[in-house]
Amino acid sequence: MSRNKLISLAEAVERHSWDGMQYASGASLPVGSDTIVFGRELVRRQRRDLHALFHCNTQQLNLLAAAGAVSKAECGFSGLEVFGFANGLRRAVETGQLALEDYSNLSFGLRLLAGALNWPFAPSTVNIGSDIQWRSAFAPDETPARHKIPTVTDPFSGREVGALSPLKPDVAAIHVSLADPLGNAIMLGTEWSRFELSRAAKKVVLIADAIVDTACMRQFPNLVRIPDIIVEAVVYWPFAAWPQSSPGFYDVDEAHMKAMNKALATPEGTEAYIGRYVDGYTDLDGYLDMIGRDTIEQLSRTGTAFLLDPFRQWIKTPEEVRALASGDAR
Template sequence: MPNKLISLAEAVRRFSWDGMQYASGAALPIGSDAIVFGRELLRQKRKDLHAIFHCSGQQLNLLAAAGAATKAECGFAALEVVGFANGLRRAVESGRLALEDYSNLAMTLRLLGGALNWPFVPATVNIGSDLQYRSAFSPDEFPARSKIPSVTDPFSGREIGAFSPLRPDVAAIHVTLADPNGNSILLGTEWSRFELSRAAKKVVVIADALVDPACIRQYPNLVRIPDILVEAVVYWPFAAWPHSSPGMYDMDEEHTFFMNKALASEQGTADYIRDFVESYSDLDSYLDLIGREKIKTLSASGSSFLLDPYRRWIFAPEDVASLTAQGLST
């Protein structure tokens, strides 16, 4: 079976570089995000990243705390009940990271503009406020003229704003299910992963489970990311941990609080990277790090029924290993 399966380490080696525009899909503690890809970026010492997150969560928090991201654009920068993202706060307040702020809707529209290859996106939100007038990328300019410049609607004569479209170099997108070629089904809220997959120049999908292509043929209408958009597929259960993945596992609330507390200081960040980024060598040791009993608990989710229609097509880990050996890694 021809396929695009690749190891996580190889995906980061092949599809990332210092200084790139890097985007990831979904966020918030309850939103699926390819956090394990961000961990691997740190393991491979990537730096000067320009991070693009519709709604930031623990991945941007970690990349900012570690100093790997020096620019970021996002529409929300908190962790809900967990509190503000401490690593991101430290990076911004110290001047190590410039954070350009937009609304959630603005980020969605900018990704849509990138997906449709628009020269700019008409903006009727964020205008007339500091979201338009203040720019972290041009801090000495007020009002900022390059962030959301004014344009005239040629039909009505009304003055509106113009968003720049987003076309990130690489997007690592967490998906619930993928076949070996990258056709992907997303369970739960999407957080613009649909638009991101079409806006990014290269897409790597990180799947909690791998399914037989027969599953895709059974539910073609549910495929939100088709294989034609995908460069590579990484199989990595609990890729969104400590975030949740609807149908698969709940948010690890205990670790989310622990992680955010650790990222509040330089020493705590160094300790966290030592213990939870650099300490595992493969998928099995990663799952051991989370804890097998905790995995059982988190997997006993109230949303598990969402996976029921697809269970018959999910590949066992040994089948995935065999397929990966035949994939892009070779």
């Protein structure tokens, strides 16, 4: 029987993260939906030696790298789009603190698909014959790299193709737009392999901008891309992707994106940023106050708000969510 999986953010990170784990973020583009707040909590808990898997780099990996939480990372794209290169990630790589393994976005998606389907490898015609295949950050002295993307023979044509290793992270923290207390989820906007990641990961934690009644999921079963059967926990956290965006809910905070990336460029800036924007709140209300209620109101005036119209009648109020999480709901 399905059960109520609503827990606090602190409890989710305490239960479902540990030093040395292989950790994947379910993200949508470097300025889109990502569980940035889960990464903040990982830094607050001083998790170390993480092996991070990011289809696209986001401000979460930028922060984790700058804070010294990650020793290995695999990524399909490492920039922050219009906001430039990720300075925290750059600094960690250039100082030798972090080994960054490079793949293309297509090959990263194929590796997640292989993990989801429990394939031994994914045959690939991309990344072959390039430095992505021949050079490995995890074996820097091995040229060409023999174990990153080895070649195999297609038994039907005799053609040599690449063999991409499957991804099966220990934990995936996946940002979703709407979740019910049982762990069913709807994502608005681009998915960027969050569907495949949810099947590939050993444990899945959902971070939702809104909690809805299960009747919403029953009304739109074709939109439920992540079902409750594969979810360990659900965390309610509005503005979880801030300073990035969440379609239907809020736009990207351009000023903070720039300020955050500038701060993470130096150890001193990173320390100051963590002091204010990681350790500077203790609960959801404090987090929203830290962002600024005026900023929240401005970012919420998004041109994508209409995307929520079909679901609004089922969205729970913060008071209703707290009652559900505490077991006091009638």
